[in-house]
Amino acid sequence: MILxxxxxxxxxxxxxxxxxxxxVAKPSLLFLDxxxxxxxxxxAYDIVRFMRKLAKAGQxxxxxxxxxxxxxxxxFDVLLLLGKGGKTTYFGETGRRSATLLNYFAIHGxxxxxxxxxxxxxxxxxxxxxxRAVDWSQIWIDSDxxxxxxxxxxxxxxxxxxxxxxxxxxxxxxxxxKSFQIxxxxxxxxxxxxxxxDYIWNKILLHVFYAIFAxxxxxxxxxxxxxxxxxxxxxxxxxxxxxxxxxxxxxxxLHNRNVFETREKKVSTKKVVSYTRAFAY
Numbered sequence: 001m002i003l004x005x006x007x008x009x010x011x012x013x014x015x016x017x018x019x020x021x022x023x024v025a026k027p028s029l030l031f032l033d034x035x036x037x038x039x040x041x042x043x044a045y046d047i048v049r050f051m052r053k054l055a056k057a058g059q060x061x062x063x064x065x066x067x068x069x070x071x072x073x074x075x076f077d078v079l080l081l082l083g084k085g086g087k088t089t090y091f092g093e094t095g096r097r098s099a100t101l102l103n104y105f106a107i108h109g110x111x112x113x114x115x116x117x118x119x120x121x122x123x124x125x126x127x128x129x130x131x132r133a134v135d136w137s138q139i140w141i142d143s144d145x146x147x148x149x150x151x152x153x154x155x156x157x158x159x160x161x162x163x164x165x166x167x168x169x170x171x172x173x174x175x176x177x178k179s180f181q182i183x184x185x186x187x188x189x190x191x192x193x194x195x196x197x198d199y200i201w202n203k204i205l206l207h208v209f210y211a212i213f214a215x216x217x218x219x220x221x222x223x224x225x226x227x228x229x230x231x232x233x234x235x236x237x238x239x240x241x242x243x244x245x246x247x248x249x250x251x252x253x254l255h256n257r258n259v260f261e262t263r264e265k266k267v268s269t270k271k272v273v274s275y276t277r278a279f280a281y
Contacts, residue, residue: 012043019050023059024176030054032063036072044068048075073098073119083126087137090122092145108139178271189256214238 009017015035022030035051036044048068052075055061063076073094079101081090094101098118105112110125112118126136140146176184193200217234221227 089136
């Protein structure tokens with residue numbers, strides 16, 4: 001039996017594991033797609049609090065989120081709010097307790113009640129649930145806030161281009177050496193096999209039976225015609241039967257390869273050579 005990826009883990013633990021896998025590669029930018037979806041309130045808060053700790057440590061994080069609670073929304077520094085058709089309706093700082101964001105909407109005719117959730121309020125305002133049909137994307141295009149943001153972005157681009165005369169290397173290097181990758185993958189594979197005793201005992205008994213069968217092929221063998229047939233039988237076993245027995249490890253290899261291809265390879269956690277060598281060991 002081969003366990004499915006993430007078996008035995010809760011939804012929150014899987015999301016934490018996904019974050020950990022991404023962080024191993026030391027990304028310059030961490031992009032998260034709805035990290036709080038499918039979680040209860042406490043688990044969502046723990047995930048966002050962990051993201052906040054990463055941001056304070058200097059990790060840049062971009063996150064998509066839908067209708068968060070007020071406590072979760074408070075954790076984000078900058079908001080890119082998209083309306084119908086993917087048009088930008090706001091892009092800038094949220095401010096302490098979302099004061100900057102709420103002030104922008106209040107100036108343009110959509111004040112927020114003191115007891116309302118800021119995230120739900122701005123979504124209702126953009127969708128026209130406040131009773132007013134307003135083109136918020138056009139308001140954003142004509143606003144002073146947009147002109148300020150565009151100037152800030154242009155200044156950042158100029159400082160980035162002039163900071164060094166060398167071309168910026170967009171390729172990502174691996175965060176750990178190949179020897180360490182092989183060591184960790186080997187340890188992980190041994191742990192996975194230890195946790196799957198049915199698979200291990202099946203292969204042990206199969207190899208023991210095959211070894212006894214092959215060994216008895218040479219028992220009391222002589223030099224006659226029948227003995228020659230036994231020798232040919234032994235050669236047949238080693239050439240054709242043994243590779244088939246060994247190839248029964250392929251399902252486990254293919255199972256782990258899918259995890260490597262879909263997750264670890266894309267975030268540059270491990271090299272292909274490190275993965276194949278560790279599995280061969």
